[in-house]
Each structure stands twice: as structure tokens, then as C-alpha cells.
Amino acid sequence: xxxxxxxxxxxxxxxxxxxxxxxxxxxxxxxxxxxxxxxxxxxxxxxxxxxxxxxxxxxxxxxxxxxxxxxxxxxxxxxxxxxxxxxxxxxxxxxxxxxxxxxxxxxxxxxxxxxxxxxxxxxxxxxxxxxxxxxxxxxxxxxxxxxxxxxxxxxxxxxxxxxxxxxxxx
Amino acid sequence: xxxxxxxxxxxxxxxxxxxxxxxxxxxxxxxxxxxxxxxxxxxxxxxxxxxxxxxxxxxxxxxxxxxxxxxxxxxxxxxxxxxxxxxxxxxxxxxxxxxxxxxxxxxxxxxxxxxxxxxxxxxxxxxxxxxxxxxxxxxxxxxxxxxxxxxxxxxxxxxxxxxxxxxxxxxxxxxxxxxxxxxxxxxxxxxxxxxxxxxxxxxxxxxxxxxxxxxxxxxxxxxxxxxxxxxxxxxxxxxxxxxxxxxxxxxxxxxxxxxxxxxxxxxxxxxxxxxxxxxxxxxxxxxxxxxxxxxxxxxxxxxxxxxxxxxxxxxxxxxxxxxxxxxxxxxxxxxxxxxxxxxxxxxxxxxxxxxxxxxxxxxxxxxxxxxxxxxxxxxxxxxxxxxxxxxxxxxxxxxxxxxxxxxxxxxxxxxxxxxxxxxxxxxxxxxxxxxxxxxxxxxxxxxxxxxxxxxxxxxxxxxxxxxxxxxxxxxxxxxxxxxxxxxxxxxxxxxxxxx
Numbered sequence: 001x002x003x004x005x006x007x008x009x010x011x012x013x014x015x016x017x018x019x020x021x022x023x024x025x026x027x028x029x030x031x032x033x034x035x036x037x038x039x040x041x042x043x044x045x046x047x048x049x050x051x052x053x054x055x056x057x058x059x060x061x062x063x064x065x066x067x068x069x070x071x072x073x074x075x076x077x078x079x080x081x082x083x084x085x086x087x088x089x090x091x092x093x094x095x096x097x098x099x100x101x102x103x104x105x106x107x108x109x110x111x112x113x114x115x116x117x118x119x120x121x122x123x124x125x126x127x128x129x130x131x132x133x134x135x136x137x138x139x140x141x142x143x144x145x146x147x148x149x150x151x152x153x154x155x156x157x158x159x160x161x162x163x164x165x166x167x168x169x170x
Numbered sequence: 171x172x173x174x175x176x177x178x179x180x181x182x183x184x185x186x187x188x189x190x191x192x193x194x195x196x197x198x199x200x201x202x203x204x205x206x207x208x209x210x211x212x213x214x215x216x217x218x219x220x221x222x223x224x225x226x227x228x229x230x231x232x233x234x235x236x237x238x239x240x241x242x243x244x245x246x247x248x249x250x251x252x253x254x255x256x257x258x259x260x261x262x263x264x265x266x267x268x269x270x271x272x273x274x275x276x277x278x279x280x281x282x283x284x285x286x287x288x289x290x291x292x293x294x295x296x297x298x299x300x301x302x303x304x305x306x307x308x309x310x311x312x313x314x315x316x317x318x319x320x321x322x323x324x325x326x327x328x329x330x331x332x333x334x335x336x337x338x339x340x341x342x343x344x345x346x347x348x349x350x351x352x353x354x355x356x357x358x359x360x361x362x363x364x365x366x367x368x369x370x371x372x373x374x375x376x377x378x379x380x381x382x383x384x385x386x387x388x389x390x391x392x393x394x395x396x397x398x399x400x401x402x403x404x405x406x407x408x409x410x411x412x413x414x415x416x417x418x419x420x421x422x423x424x425x426x427x428x429x430x431x432x433x434x435x436x437x438x439x440x441x442x443x444x445x446x447x448x449x450x451x452x453x454x455x456x457x458x459x460x461x462x463x464x465x466x467x468x469x470x471x472x473x474x475x476x477x478x479x480x481x482x483x484x485x486x487x488x489x490x491x492x493x494x495x496x497x498x499x500x501x502x503x504x505x506x507x508x509x510x511x512x513x514x515x516x517x518x519x520x521x522x523x524x525x526x527x528x529x530x531x532x533x534x535x536x537x538x539x540x541x542x543x544x545x546x547x548x549x550x551x552x553x554x555x556x557x558x559x560x561x562x563x564x565x566x567x568x569x570x571x572x573x574x575x576x577x578x579x580x581x582x583x584x585x586x587x588x589x590x591x592x593x594x595x596x597x598x599x600x601x602x603x604x605x606x607x608x609x610x611x612x613x614x615x616x617x618x619x620x621x622x623x624x625x626x627x628x629x630x631x632x633x634x635x636x637x638x639x640x641x642x643x644x645x646x647x648x649x650x651x652x653x654x655x656x657x658x659x660x661x662x663x664x665x666x667x668x669x
Binding site: 004007009011016018021023027029031032033034036038040042043044045046047048050052058059060061062068069070071072073074075076077079082083107108109110113114130131132133135136137138139140 | 227322337350353354357358361362405443517518520521523527528529530545551552553554555579582583584586587594595622623624625626627628629630631632633634635636637638639640642643667
């Protein structure tokens with residue numbers, strides 16, 4: 001039997017080591033000290049049928065920005081999965097992710113209908129920064145905390161893609 | 171007169187709904203599509219389909235001349251507008267009539283009377299139908315809006331004069347927020363309806379939204395098909411609707427139905443229409459507005475009355491008398507509809523356009539899925555977020571709730587975020603089960619609905635890790651780059667093969 005592949009799965013900022021072996025729909029999965037024999041099939045793209053000790057689960061797995069969203073049994077989780085070696089390299093020295101980012105990025109593609117702030121403006125939590133028109137709705141993006149606007153990278157009328165940086169805070 | 175060939179001036183699930191009715195009645199069908207909709211389901215389901223312009227609705231689904239020309243070229247003799255887009259635009263009804271096309275909806279004059287919220291409020295006042303205090307005219311300026319708002323008292327509700335579907339609506343609790351709310355409401359109204367006019371009325375506290383379905387023929391017959399309760403809303407857009415309403419008894423139904431028929435008759439209304447009311451905790455009802463078209467939530471009425479509203483619309487448009495009298499209308503059991511939208515309930519209901527890589531709709535006894543999507547379909551970012559309407563029927567409300575819970579658990583959508591998880595939790599909520607509803611219900615309970623009990627966290631971890639594990643194995647065994655997969659299969663090559 002091949003040695004297990006080791007992963008680190010992170011959900012709600014809590015990481016667990018998960019070992020997997022197996023092939024062709026039959027797997028042995030160890031989450032911490034718990035070991036599970038899993039019969040898993042892809043029933044449709046992203047829809048997984050899992051049989052675990054005779055109990056049938058259907059899990060929907062959607063990739064999203066490097067993480068995945070899993071819906072199962074009426075609950076849903078955002079889970080980041082990476083191989084353990086990669087996780088160790090990335091988090092070596094405890095510098096996980098670096099300092100907290102101070103940028104507002106577009107959460108969805110659309111058209112900027114309004115930029116509510118200018119460079120140098122002081123904003124408070126809840127202040128509207130940018131309004132994006134998408135799918136016929138005006139979607140307001142607000143400041144999550146206090147700060148000063150250092151850069152405004154978009155203007156009204158401009159089309160943006162998801163992930164584009166809109167505003168940088170000092 | 172008989173309709174032989176009908177153009178559906180719409181897209182998505184409602185276009186599919188109308189196409190189905192036409193096929194059942196032996197009417198040939200013509201679909202139209204924007205550049206973003208070539209692959210849409212309605213295009214595939216119609217007998218004929220023609221392009222009508224670029225993706226933005228203002229350059230396609232809202233271009234009157236192009237729709238009328240397309241209908242004439244295709245040899246259609248009738249046009250069904252669906253809901254939204256041009257469905258409540260009297261100029262479109264007139265343009266159809268001028269081109270010799272039967273418009274499946276009310277006459278333009280009745281639409282002007284009732285479709286303009288402000289004109290409808292004036293008519294309701296003349297008829298003595300109770301109304302929420304507020305303006306009878308659209309506000310011309312921010313200054314005037316501030317004056318009117320002070321007069322009727324905060325909180326006030328801003329509404330698009332030509333609107334519907336919650337677009338262009340804003341609740342304003344204080345004067346400081348009025349200017350921004352006016353700007354946003356006007357922008358939404360302008361984009362959605364081609365008319366940025368908004369008016370104000372007082373916001374009723376903890377109101378319930380109850381509406382009456384009416385049918386009117388061109389021979390002075392007007393009947394109502396009872397009420398629908400649509401109090402579960404987000405961003406002023408309905409999310410769950412039911413028929414009947416847990417609040418409404420036979421006496422209230424009769425009074426609201428009579429008021430709705432009186433309004434429709436006074437307006438010279440013909441075809442299917444809906445009169446919306448707010449109902450307060452003391453069961454007082456207030457006229458809100460009339461929707462001069464088929465409603466999104468019409469199926470719940472169909473399930474309980476057994477009347478096919480689109481069939482009736484087509485019969486009425488063809489000049490037939492109503493097949494039913496008021497005493498023929500009966501209500502049996504309970505129906506609930508849930509709107510499956512491509513949006514993220516826990517990220518401010520942000521739209522979540524994208525490809526439905528996996529899709530499995532529920533079925534089984536008394537379950538109806540009115541969908542405009544299919545597996546592999548990409549939800550365009552240009553239009554509203556509705557993917558599908560899930561409707562169930564049960565012998566009583568409890569049975570309908572249980573059946574909805576079952577059907578939602580069966581519904582699988584992969585690739586975009588949807589309203590399904592939050593719908594499932596609302597349907598399980600004790601207040602919903604008890605029929606304690608209000609238009610503020612969803613926003614009040616939403617934060618609590620978010621909490622996972624983590625019952626199945628290990629299962630979710632296993633699924634996530636196995637997906638990554640199989641991806642890694644597949645990439646390790648990937649074929650050389652020169653054997654590129656066919657575009658047909660590009661979406662389906664990762665992971666396990668299907669059993």
C-alpha cells in the first residue's frame with residue numbers, strides 16, 4: 001500500500017492534519033485520531049456520494065478562490081486544503097499570510113456606479129466606499145473599520161473583475 | 171380568434187414557463203435572446219429563436235422596436251411579455267397592438283392606470299380602498315422628497331413609480347440617509363424599468379405582504395383566485411411565497427378579493443393581474459400597488475386552485491370569456507414556493523454568477539421545479555439572479571413545509587452560491603412553522619441561521635480532502651499537453667469518473 005498523502009485542512013481558522021490512502025473510490029481517511037473507511041463516487045461534477053459505515057451522504061464541493069465550499073447535510077463549510085509540505089513551507093516562521101491586508105477588492109464583476117471616497121478621506125466602519133452595479137442591483141461596499149484612504153484605483157463607469165483592487169487604505 | 175404563434179419577449183424560467191403553456195395549447199413558439207443568452211434553456215425549448223442584440227437588457231430585452239419587428243418577421247400573431255423587462259410598459263403593449271400583435275396582458279390604458287404606482291394610489295383613494303399614508307405623486311427633487319418624508323414621518327419607504335420586484339426600493343429611517351437612498355433607488359429604477367421616478371410612503375411596522383391574484387376577461391368578468399403571502403423577503407425581494415396565507419381566513423380573503431376586483435374593474439383591467447396589500451398585526455389591509463402582469467410566484471396559486479394561469483392569460487388574450495365564475499374557485503391544500511437564486515445569503519446577498527457545474531433538481535410527489543437552467547449552464551451576470559422556483563403542495567401547511575424541507579435537501583447546485591441553505595433553515599425555523607411571518611423576518615433571523623452545528627464537519631473535511639486528493643492524482647497522471655481535451659468535456663474531466 002502506498003504511504004498516505006498528508007494534507008492540512010483548515011476550517012474556521014482551525015487546522016487539522018488529514019491522511020489519505022486508497023484509489024478507485026475506496027479510501028482510508030484519518031482525521032487526527034479518527035480513521036474512516038470511505039466509499040466515494042463523483043455522482044455529477046462537484047456532487048460527491050459518500051458511504052461511510054453504511055451511512056449515505058451527498059456532499060457538494062465548489063472551488064472558490066483556492067478554498068472550497070462544501071455543503072453536506074444542510075450545513076456548509078469553507079475549507080482550505082493543502083498538502084502538508086506546502087502548508088509547512090508557507091507558514092514557516094509563523095508569518096502566515098503576512099500583515100492583514102488593507103485593500104478593498106471587488107467581490108464580484110460589474111460596473112463601478114459610484115466611488116464614495118477620495119484620497120485622504122478618513123472613513124469609519126460602515127461608511128460606503130464604492131458602489132458596484134451587477135445583475136441589476138446596486139451593491140454597496142462599506143469600510144470594515146476606521147482608516148484613511150491612500151489610493152483610489154477605479155472611477156465611476158469603469159468595469160471591474162472579481163478580485164480587482166478598488167481602494168487601498170493607509 | 172385563436173393565437174397560432176406567440177413570441178415570448180423574455181428569458182429565463184418565465185420564458186420557459188410560457189413556452190410550456192403554448193406547447194400544451196398547440197401554439198407555435200418564438201424565443202428571443204441577447205448575446206449572453208444563446209445557450210439559455212428558453213432558446214432550446216422554443217420552436218424558433220432569434221437574436222435581439224447585445225447582453226445589456228437596455229440593448230436587447232428592453233428594445234421595443236426590435237421585439238415587435240422580430241415578432242412580425244417570424245409571423246407571430248401574439249406576444250407574451252413575461253414579468254419584468256417590458257411587461258408593465260404601456261408603450262410596448264401599444265406597439266404590439268399597432269403592429270397587429272395580440273399582447274398577452276392588460277390594455278395599455280389599464281396598464282397606465284395601474285402600472286404607475288402613483289396613478290394606482292389615486293384610483294384606490296377614489297374607490298375607498300384603504301392605503302398606506304404617502305405621496306400620490308412621484309417626487310420631483312431631493313428637497314421635495316425631504317419635505318414629503320417629514321410630512322408622513324420616518325421611517326419611509328422609497329419606491330420606483332414604474333417598478334416592481336423590489337428594484338428601486340429603499341427603507342429610509344432618517345433624513346441623513348435620504349439623499350443616498352434616493353440616488354440608489356433612482357439608479358436601480360432607471361436601469362430596471364427605464365424610468366427613474368420614485369415616490370414615498372410611510373413604512374408599516376412588521377407588515378405582512380399579502381397579494382390577491384385576479385383574472386379579468388374582456389367581457390366585464392372579474393374574479394379573484396385568493397391570496398398569496400410573500401412576507402419572506404430579502405432586500406425587498408420575495409424569497410418564499412405561499413398560498414393560502416396563514417394569516418388570512420375566508421372573511422378577510424373575501425374582503426381583500428372584493429377590493430382587488432373593484433380596483434381591477436374600475437381600471438378597465440383585462441388579463442391576469444395581482445393586487446398587493448400590506449396587512450398589519452390587527453389584520454388591517456392597505457393597498458400597496460398592482461402588478462399588471464403575471465407574478466413570479468403565480469405557481470402557488472395554480473397548485474392550490476388547479477387553475478393554469480398562463481393558459482387563462484392566453485385564452486383571455488384571444489378574447490374568450492372566463493371559464494370560471496367566482497363560486498367555481500376553490501382552494502385545496504397548501505402550496506409553498508422557494509426562489510433558488512444565484513446569490514450568497516451570508517455575504518449580503520451578493521450575486522454569484524457562474525457555471526452550474528453540478529445540478530440535480532428535486533422531484534417526487536407534488537414537487538414542481540420551474541427552472542431556466544440546466545447542468546453546465548452559465549448564469550449570466552447581466553440579468554436577475556433567479557435560477558429556479560421550487561414549488562411544493564401539501565394537504566395542509568405542515569405537510570407543505572415538510573415537503574419543502576425534503577425537496578430543498580434534494581436540491582443540489584454546484585458552482586455558484588445559492589439561497590438553498592438559507593431557505594432550508596427558514597423552512598425549519600419555529601416562527602416560520604408557526605406562520606409568524608413579517609417582511610422583516612428574514613433579516614432578523616439571518617445572523618442566527620448562519621451558525622453551523624458542525625454535526626457533519628468530519629464528513630465535509632473528508633469530502634474536501636478527497637476532492638483535492640483525486641485532483642492531485644489526476645494531475646500527476648495528466649496526459650501530455652498536446653492531447654488537449656475537447657471543449658465539450660473541459661468542465662468534466664477532474665476527479666473521479668462517473669460510476
